[in-house]
Amino acid sequence: MAKAQKPTINDVARLSGVSKKTVSRVINKSPLLNQATREKVEAVIAQLDYVPNPQARALALRRNFLIGLIHDNPNAQMVLGVQEGILDTIRSTEFALVVRPVDRHSPTLLDDIHRFIEQQRLYGVMLLPPLSENDELARLCRDLGCTVVRMGSARLDDEAHLVASNDQEAVSEAVAWLAELGHTRIGFIAGPDGFRSARERELGFIAGMGRAGLTIDPALLARGNYQFESGHAAGQHLLGTATPPTAIFASNDEMAAGVLHAACERGLRVPHDLSIIGFDDTAIAAHIWPPLTTVRWPIRAMARTAALKLTRPETAARDAAFFPSELVRRASAVRAPS
Amino acid sequence: MAKAQKPTINDVARLSGVSKKTVSRVINKSPLLNQATREKVEAVIAQLDYVPNPQARALALRRNFLIGLIHDNPNAQMVLGVQEGILDTIRSTEFALVVRPVDRHSPTLLDDIHRFIEQQRLYGVMLLPPLSENDELARLCRDLGCTVVRMGSARLDDEAHLVASNDQEAVSEAVAWLAELGHTRIGFIAGPDGFRSARERELGFIAGMGRAGLTIDPALLARGNYQFESGHAAGQHLLGTATPPTAIFASNDEMAAGVLHAACERGLRVPHDLSIIGFDDTAIAAHIWPPLTTVRWPIRAMARTAALKLTRPETAARDAAFFPSELVRRASAVRAPS
DNA sequence: ACGCGGCTGGAAACCGGTGTCAAAACCCGA
DNA sequence: TCGGGTTTTGACACCGGTTTCCAGCCGCGT
Numbered sequence: 243m244a245k246a247q248k249p250t251i252n253d254v255a256r257l258s259g260v261s262k263k264t265v266s267r268v269i270n271k272s273p274l275l276n277q278a279t280r281e282k283v284e285a286v287i288a289q290l291d292y293v294p295n296p297q298a299r300a301l302a303l304r305r306n307f308l309i310g311l312i313h314d315n316p317n318a319q320m321v322l323g324v325q326e327g328i329l330d331t332i333r334s335t336e337f338a339l340v341v342r343p344v345d346r347h348s349p350t351l352l353d354d355i356h357r358f359i360e361q362q363r364l365y366g367v368m369l370l371p372p373l374s375e376n377d378e379l380a381r382l383c384r385d386l387g388c389t390v391v392r393m394g395s396a397r398l399d400d401e402a403h404l405v406a407s408n409d410q411e412a413v414s415e416a417v418a419w420l421a422e423l424g425h426t427r428i429g430f431i432a433g434p435d436g437f438r439s440a441r442e443r444e445l446g447f448i449a450g451m452g453r454a455g456l457t458i459d460p461a462l463l464a465r466g467n468y469q470f471e472s473g474h475a476a477g478q479h480l481l482g483t484a485t486p487p488t489a490i491f492a493s494n495d496e497m498a499a500g501v502l503h504a505a506c507e508r509g510l511r512v513p514h515d516l517s518i519i520g521f522d523d524t525a526i527a528a529h530i531w532p533p534l535t536t537v538r539w540p541i542r543a544m545a546r547t548a549a550l551k552l553t554r555p556e557t558a559a560r561d562a563a564f565f566p567s568e569l570v571r572r573a574s575a576v577r578a579p580s
Numbered sequence: 581m582a583k584a585q586k587p588t589i590n591d592v593a594r595l596s597g598v599s600k601k602t603v604s605r606v607i608n609k610s611p612l613l614n615q616a617t618r619e620k621v622e623a624v625i626a627q628l629d630y631v632p633n634p635q636a637r638a639l640a641l642r643r644n645f646l647i648g649l650i651h652d653n654p655n656a657q658m659v660l661g662v663q664e665g666i667l668d669t670i671r672s673t674e675f676a677l678v679v680r681p682v683d684r685h686s687p688t689l690l691d692d693i694h695r696f697i698e699q700q701r702l703y704g705v706m707l708l709p710p711l712s713e714n715d716e717l718a719r720l721c722r723d724l725g726c727t728v729v730r731m732g733s734a735r736l737d738d739e740a741h742l743v744a745s746n747d748q749e750a751v752s753e754a755v756a757w758l759a760e761l762g763h764t765r766i767g768f769i770a771g772p773d774g775f776r777s778a779r780e781r782e783l784g785f786i787a788g789m790g791r792a793g794l795t796i797d798p799a800l801l802a803r804g805n806y807q808f809e810s811g812h813a814a815g816q817h818l819l820g821t822a823t824p825p826t827a828i829f830a831s832n833d834e835m836a837a838g839v840l841h842a843a844c845e846r847g848l849r850v851p852h853d854l855s856i857i858g859f860d861d862t863a864i865a866a867h868i869w870p871p872l873t874t875v876r877w878p879i880r881a882m883a884r885t886a887a888l889k890l891t892r893p894e895t896a897a898r899d900a901a902f903f904p905s906e907l908v909r910r911a912s913a914v915r916a917p918s
Numbered sequence: 919a920c921g922c923g924g925c926t927g928g929a930a931a932c933c934g935g936t937g938t939c940a941a942a943a944c945c946c947g948a
Numbered sequence: 949t950c951g952g953g954t955t956t957t958g959a960c961a962c963c964g965g966t967t968t969c970c971a972g973c974c975g976c977g978t
Contacts, residue, residue, distance in 0.1 A: 250934055261958045266936060276956060296699055297638040298934035301963050306635060318656040326681050338700050340678045343664050361634055362676050470867055499867040506869045529808055529837040530868045531844045588964055599928045604966060614926065636964035639933050
C-alpha cells in the first residue's frame with residue numbers, strides 16, 4: 243500500500259508530452275484527434291492505470307455520473323430486482339446508483355426530489371411504479387436536465403423513455419388458462435384506482451373473459467390497493483357472496499396471498515375448492531402453500547435496458563421497450579370442482 | 581422557472597461583503613469567527629437560499645458525501661428496510677445513499693469494491709451480513725478512509741462500528757416458548773456454516789433447550805443456507821425420521837416457509853401436527869398460511885443508528901449498539917399434540 | 919507611546935477536470 | 949515557394965468550493 247497518490251490528468255499529460263486538454267480529448271473520445279497522439283496517450287493511461295476523477299468531472303460538467311432510483315414501492319422484491327438490473331449495466335462504468343425511497347403522499351414530494359436532483363446533479367433518474375405514473379414528477383426531472391426512464395407505465399410520454407411489460411396480454415392469458423381449466427365463475431381483484439398497471443390488468447381481465455366467451459358478474463369484482471390486507475378483505479367479500487367464484491385472479495401476488503388467507507379462514511381448501519392466480523411472481527408466490535400460479539415479468543432485464551437508456555441516451559432510441567410477461571403455472575390453479 | 585442560476589459561495593461573499601473564505605468558515609462552523617460576521621453571512625445565506633455545491637466540496641475535500649451500502653443479501657425485505665432506515669437519517673442532510681449489490685463469491689470482489697470506493701470517494705460504507713462478517717473487506721474500506729459500520733455481526737471489531745441485534749437471546753426465548761407449549765421434540769435448522777448470525781442462532785437454540793431442561797437429539801438437527809430450497813430439504817429430512825419433531829425452529833423465515841412446504845407435501849397439518857418458528861419477520865412470515873411465529877428485529881431502527889454512526893463519526897461512540905429482538909407470536913406455533 | 923501576541927479575515931493557490939479560442943501544423947494546388 | 953483551408957493542439961480561464969499564508973487590527977503590558 244505504498245502507492246503514493248492516484249495519478250491525475252496532469253501526470254498523464256506530462257508523461258506523454260501533451261497538454262491536459264489533449265488527454266481530456268482522449269478520455270472523451272473526441273473525434274478530432276490524431277490517431278498517433280491518441281495511441282501514445284492511451285499507452286500512458288494504461289501504464290499509469292489512470293482513472294479520471296469523477297468529482298472533478300462532475301464539477302466541470304455540472305453533472306454527476308450518478309443515476310437516481312426514485313421509488314415508493316411496497317414490493318421489496320421488485321425494487322431489489324431493479325437495483326440489481328441497473329448494477330448489471332453500470333457495474334463496469336463510471337456510473338453509480340443512488341437510491342431515494344420516498345413517500346408519494348408527502349406534500350413536499352416534488353420539492354424534495356427537486357432538491358435531491360439538484361444537489362446531486364443527477365445524470366438520469368429512473369422512476370418505478372407507481373411514481374412512474376406521475377407526469378408532473380417526470381416533467382420536473384426532465385426540466386432539471388435528467389434523462390428519465392419510466393418503468394411499467396403504459397403510456398408513451400414524448401420526452402421520457404419508457405420500459406414496460408405488457409400486463410394486459412398477460413392477464414388475458416391467465417384468464418384464458420382458468421377458462422381452459424373449466425372455471426366459469428372467475429372473481430377479479432383490481433389494483434388501486436389511478437394506477438396505470440391496475441387499469442391495464444383490469445382491461446386484460448375484461449379482454450380475457452370476452453375471448454373465453456364468459457360473462458363478467460359484477461358481484462365477482464372487487465378492488466384492493468396492492469397490499470396484503472386489501473386482498474384479504476376482498477377475498478372475504480368475494481367468498482362470502484351467495485354464489486362464490488371457483489377461481490380468483492388478484493392483480494398482484496400480495497393480494498393473492500390475502501385471498502389465500504381468506505379462503506383458509508373459511509375452511510376452503512386451495513386449490514381444490516378455489517383456484518387463485520396472482521401477478522408479479524415475487525418471492526412470496528413460490529413460498530406460500532400451495533405455490534401460486536402467477537405472471538412473471540422480467541424485472542431485472544427490464545432494469546438493465548432502462549439503465550442502458552439512461553446512461554447512453556444517444557445510443558438508445560427514445561421509444562418504448564416492451565417486455566413479454568409469462569404465465570407461471572403452479573399448483574394454486576387447477577381444474578374447477580364439478 | 582425563470583430562476584437564473586443557483587447562488588454560489590461567491591454570491592454570498594459579495595452580498596455580505598466578506599471573502600469566500602469567511603463564508604466557508606460559516607458553513608463549516610469554524611469556531612474562530614466573530615459572532616457578528618457569522619450572523620451577517622448567515623442572513624445572506626438564508627436570503628439567497630444558498631446551498632453549497634457538493635461536487636465542488638467533494639473535489640476540494642477529496643471526499644464525497646456519499647455513503648455506500650454494500651451487500652450480497654438474498655433478503656430483499658431486509659435490504660430495503662436498511663435503505664429506508666438510512667434514508668430516514670440522511671434525508672435532510674447533504675448525504676446521499678449509493679448502493680452496490682455484489683457477489684460475495686466473486687474472485688474480484690475486493691478489487692471491485694476498492695475501485696468503487698476510490699472512484700466515488702465514499703464517506704462511509706455500511707456492510708450487511710453476510711458481507712459484514714468479512715474482516716478483510718472491512719479493513720479494506722477502513723484503509724481507504726471510510727468509516728465503516730458492520731451490521732448484525734456479533735463481534736466487536738476495534739476499528740469498525742457495529743450495530744447488531746441479540747440473536748442468541750431471541751432464539752433462546754423462542755425455544756422457551758415452544759417448551760412452554762409442551763413441545764419436547766424440537767427440530768432445529770441452522771443457517772449456513774461460517775455465518776456469524778447462524779452461529780448465534782445455533783447457540784441460542786442450545787441455550788434455550790438447556791434452560792428448558794430438554795435434551796438435544798442430534799437426529800433433529802439440520803443445516804440450510806438461509807434459502808427456501810434448503811429449508812424445504814431440511815424439513816423433508818427432519819419429518820422423514822422415525823420419530824419426527826413436533827416443532828421446528830428454522831434460522832430464518834425463508835427456510836421456515838420451506839419447512840411448511842415439506843410438511844404440507846407430507847399431508848401434515850400446520851400448526852396442528854407441526855409447529856414452526858422462523859426468524860426475521862420478513863413480509864413472507866405474515867403472508868403464508870398459517871401466519872408464522874417468528875423473531876422480529878428492528879432493521880429500520882438499526883439502520884437509522886448505523887447511518888448516524890456513519891455520518892457523524894465524532895458524535896457517535898465507536899461502540900457496539902445492540903437492539904433487542906422480539907418474538908412475534910402468530911398461528912404457526914401451538915400446543916403440542918398429545 | 920511602543921512592541922507584541924492573538925484573532926479575524928482576505929488574496930491567491932489548489933483540487934482535477936472541461937470549454938473557448940487562437941496558434942501551430944499540415945495538406946494541397948497554383 | 950506561397951496562400952488558403954483544414955486538422956490538431958495548447959494556453960488559459962473556469963466550475964465552486966477549501967487551504968495556506970499573511971496582513972491588519974485589537975488589547976495589553978511596560
